Amino acid sequence: MDEERSLAHSLSDDALAFLIGTLFIALGLAVLKAAGLGIGGTAGIAFLTNVATGLDFGTVFFLINVPFFIFAYLAFGPVYLLRSVIATAMLSAESSLLPSLISFGHVAPIFAAIMGGLLCGMGMLSLIRHQAGVGGFATAAVYLQDRLGWRAGKLLMIADLCVLAAAFLLIDPHQVVLSILAVVCLNIVLALYHKPGRYAGFARFARARAAAAASRTSRMGIPQKP
Numbered sequence: 014m015d016e017e018r019s020l021a022h023s024l025s026d027d028a029l030a031f032l033i034g035t036l037f038i039a040l041g042l043a044v045l046k047a048a049g050l051g052i053g054g055t056a057g058i059a060f061l062t063n064v065a066t067g068l069d070f071g072t073v074f075f076l077i078n079v080p081f082f083i084f085a086y087l088a089f090g091p092v093y094l095l096r097s098v099i100a101t102a103m104l105s106a107e108s109s110l111l112p113s114l115i116s117f118g119h120v121a122p123i124f125a126a127i128m129g130g131l132l133c134g135m136g137m138l139s140l141i142r143h144q145a146g147v148g149g150f151a152t153a154a155v156y157l158q159d160r161l162g163w164r165a166g167k168l169l170m171i172a173d174l175c176v177l178a179a180a181f182l183l184i185d186p187h188q189v190v191l192s193i194l195a196v197v198c199l200n201i202v203l204a205l206y207h208k209p210g211r212y213a214g215f216a217r218f219a220r221a222r223a224a225a226a227a228s229r230t231s232r233m234g235i236p237q238k239p
Contacts (some may be wrong), residue, residue, distance in 0.1 A: 027143050031100055034139030035109045038147065039107040040115075042070075047117035048125035049191040051180050052133060052199070053173025055081070055149035061176070064183050071109035075101055081152050096145035097152070104147050122191050130195035134202025141203075170200065192211030 042060070045052055051060045059074035078101050086094040137147070146152055154168040172198045180189045 028146075029147065030139050030143040031096075034136040034143075035100055035104040035107055035146075035147075036134045037136030037139065038104055038110050039136075041129040041136060042108060043111050043115070044117070044120060044125050044132065045129035045192070045195055046070075047120045048122045048127055048129075048191070049184060050122065050195055051175050051177065051184065051189075052129070052130065053169070054151070055136060056133075056147075057173070057180070057192075059177040061180060062181055069109055071105035071107075074108065075105040078147070078149060081149055082186070084156075085146075085152045093144060093146075096143070097147065100140050100145045101147045122188070123194075126191040126194040127198050130198025131202060133195075134199040137199070137207055138202060141143045146214075170196075173200075176203050 038056075042052065046060065051057050055077045056074060058077055059070050062068055062073045063070045082094060082098055082101075085097055088117060137151075140146055150169055154163075154172070157163045157168060165178040174193075177189055177192055177196065180192060184192075
């Protein structure tokens with residue numbers, strides 16, 4: 014117990030991780046947008062909405078995630094929900110402010126795809142390791158993996174490809190292909206560095222989240238994994 018307590022994140026640890034994670038994602042999205050590229054998930058939907066309508070990315074991104082916040086509360090409980098809402102609000106605000114703080118004169122599309130995807134992946138990893146997310150399909154994918162045994166990585170890839178398929182209607186096919194490269198780079202980061210047992214800094218929160226998920230699953234009548 015003493016070792017677990019020493020590994021647990023402090024409030025300052027969480028605050029810095031939230032800032033680093035959301036800034037990395039916001040910067041990654043800015044790099045992708047500068048090259049006319051997109052990304053998967055709800056960020057990709059918000060990006061396409063911005064391209065098609067001109068609506069503010071940050072505002073659209075937050076609104077799209079509201080249904081996933083509701084799901085996060087039902088599946089993982091109020092603590093995870095609060096952390097995810099804070100992280101998503103930070104990312105939305107940073108994405109709206111970033112154009113006034115930094116601009117890109119020229120970004121090579123291939124570099125943008127690789128760097129943008131890696132930045133987004135590292136930002137998401139920072140948030141995941143501090144028991145938070147930025148809403149979206151990942152919340153549902155993690156739940157389905159925990160409860161039904163479906164592979165979260167495959168579910169996320171399918172969801173991302175569906176979003177990028179819609180991108181063919183709005184952006185050049187060459188840019189869509191590079192957007193797929195960005196998604197692959199993002200998922201490589203998560204596949205390599207987010208593995209069960211590799212990181213113990215959130216052991217206490219993980220156990221509490223598992224207990225809350227099991228309780229809610231029992232009430233909803235979904236059979237437990239053996």
